[in-house]
Amino acid sequence: MLTRKQIDLLKLIHTRMEQDGVAPSFDEMKDALDLRSKSGIHRLITALEERGFIRRLPHRARAIEVLKLPDALSREGFVAHVVDGGAPEKPVAPANAVPVEAAAMALPIMGKIAAGTPIEAISEAVRNVAVPGTMLNARSQHYALEVQGDSMIDLGINDGDIVVIREQNTADNGDIVVALIEGHEATLKRFRRHGGMIALEAANPAYETRLLRDDQVQVQGRLVGLIRSY
Structure with missing residues (x-):
């Protein structure tokens, strides 16, 4: 389908x-x-x-x-x-969503996202995960990431969790976003804007807030769901 x-x-x-x-x-x-x-x-x-x-x-x-x-x-x-028709210049990810059944969709897991020290930017899918359709907006593109680290643990986002991300390049204060830092490091943090600066806040007192210039941060998506395996 x-x-x-x-x-x-x-x-x-x-x-x-x-x-x-x-x-x-x-x-x-x-x-x-x-x-x-x-x-x-x-x-x-x-x-x-x-x-x-x-x-x-x-x-x-x-x-x-x-x-x-x-x-x-x-x-x-x-x-x-x-x-x-213009093929991509490098390997690309599978489609964002493939129907599995009425209540679920398959999303690509685009590697790992740091909830701690930023890691290399996400580039290609590693596997798919079934996601409840209620998490997704039919008019938007989505992907999933595996959390690595514990910097967002106070918000219930644990190491090894799968987060569902809606693709967007803007964010409101308080949103939990995938942020690309200086074009090569990706991290999952709470977003806040302070004038011309961007604060990327952890949800763990062991990690300091990172304060960066607006031109150093690119929002790549917003957290819309979380999946945990036991």
Whole structure:
């Protein structure tokens, strides 16, 4: 089963090839699907490839072959095409959400996030986790991270927990966010703005608040849920 965004992208590629003989660019895909960045398109394309609807052709830069369509689209007619659409320059994560059952979705776990000393920035998925659909906003992209460390323990976020993150690049005071520091370190902290400075607050008295310039911190998402295994 595909998500609505995956179906929309597959239909867009197929329709444009039928009408114009050329595929939409990544920018056109992004705008058509109302996504904030091309990284979302990268994830959707990877998911479609993993599910056998398309394949990226080896030894051909930015080439994609459309192999099949979902039943709902197949009834409209289908002919396989090779699509030059702008493949990503580096490995990308699986799709953000794949339906598992009515009450759950599968999200990629994008590595570990530091609740302590910042670690390297998240780059690619390592496995999937089933997440209750009630945690997710259908109009947003989501991913999951494994917590490493105890700096947020007073808020009930423990080492080894899985946190569910909604992708966004802004935050309100008091939000718990994934913050990218100076472009290469990622951490999970409470966000507060003080004039032109950003405070990243721990929830453990053993850790000091980090005060950074606004241009040193990039918000990559906000905590919307937590999953714990016993």
